[in-house]
Amino acid sequence: MLQQTPVARVLPVHEAWLERWPTPSALADETSGEAVRAWGRLGYPRRALRLHAAATEIRDAHGGEVPSTYDQLIALPGVGDYTAAAIASFAFGRRHVVLDTNVRRVLARTLTGAEFPAASVNRAERDLAATVLPESDDDAAAWAAASMELGAVICTAARPACDSCPVVDLCAWHAAGRPAYDGPARKVQDYAGTDRQCRGRLLAVVRDAEGAVPRGRIDAEWHLAEQRDRALVSLVADGLVAEVEPGWFALP
DNA sequence: CAGCCGTGGGC
DNA sequence: TGCCCAAGGCT
Incomplete structure (x- = not known):
């Protein structure tokens, strides 16, 4: 959470996170989408995916215990x-x-x-x-x-x-x-108008929704069709968003 | 290794 | 107000 993110902004999310998932195994037993949702607006949401993946690896390959050596740690996503x-x-x-x-x-x-x-x-x-x-x-x-x-x-x-x-x-x-x-x-880095901003907007729609959202809800969020489509495709490719049925999107 | 990957607070 | 930057990682 602290990667490229000020400590003060991390603290409340970190506290709620550990309350909900006190151990790596507890996080690993949830879907990656729940991790993305709990990540909220911390930024760089792929970190939530990687943290979930790291927790899964810790559960499955390290007996649920965070490894202690540099080589084992750097091997984690x-x-x-x-x-x-x-x-x-x-x-x-x-x-x-x-x-x-x-x-x-x-x-x-x-x-x-x-x-x-x-x-x-x-x-x-x-x-x-x-x-x-x-x-x-x-x-x-x-x-x-x-x-x-x-x-x-x-x-x-x-x-x-x-x-x-x-x-x-x-x-x-x-x-x-x-x-x-x-x-x-x-x-x-520029931000306004970039794919990064676009991805953030689109993901926010999916993250803040109860269930799946139709393509139209996402399309309404960004004016430029070409960039919007590219962003959505990349979100799906990254595993941050899933197309649960044709034209409907949700967290994985 | 340069460029990409979010977001919001401070000045 | 717009710019700078924040316990980086990955390709």
Whole structure:
């Protein structure tokens, strides 16, 4: 839920989710459509599908217990490098480089003196992060949590609170006078008018309906027929929407 | 690896 | 107000 989503927005959904499905097996025993419905408006609803699929795999291949190693975790759907490292580190105390957007920004500023990291993680950045990771499992896990929290609370993207930063005295970016970012332009994704927005609109119709909805209800939601059709086809292909009978759509 | 995959709050 | 961005993953 936290992937690309602010903590404050996740909290209420997360709480209701665990109330309803306290264990991976409980989630796996529901339909994927119920997961999509409970996901609500968190965004990137394929994450709900993947979480349901991961729960199913945990139930069927791991005896219902969340696996504890990075290799087992990253093999689960929707679990990539960051999430696997985070779970292994935070939940199981293993030593891993936990490189999320917060840590990347903290390391960019403190170690390389740049206001923002590169667009994507590269080898050099990963190696640099590894060089400052403490040796012991316990210290590494504490380091991962601390560096993430520092980025989330103090060393934020827009308004870093250097005045209250515990490592301001060893920060390369601060020492350099907090120079403005001068790397390649950081691109912000368009949203209005994109297929992504269209998919969101169409899925909302199906998600918020009691049972199946007729094609006409969906068509009324988006003006451009070509884009609307493409979006609906892709939603069905992704498994977010099912055509339960010709011209009628529902959650899977 | 660049581009795609949602949504809404802050400034 | 529009822009920026948020505990990424997948292809």
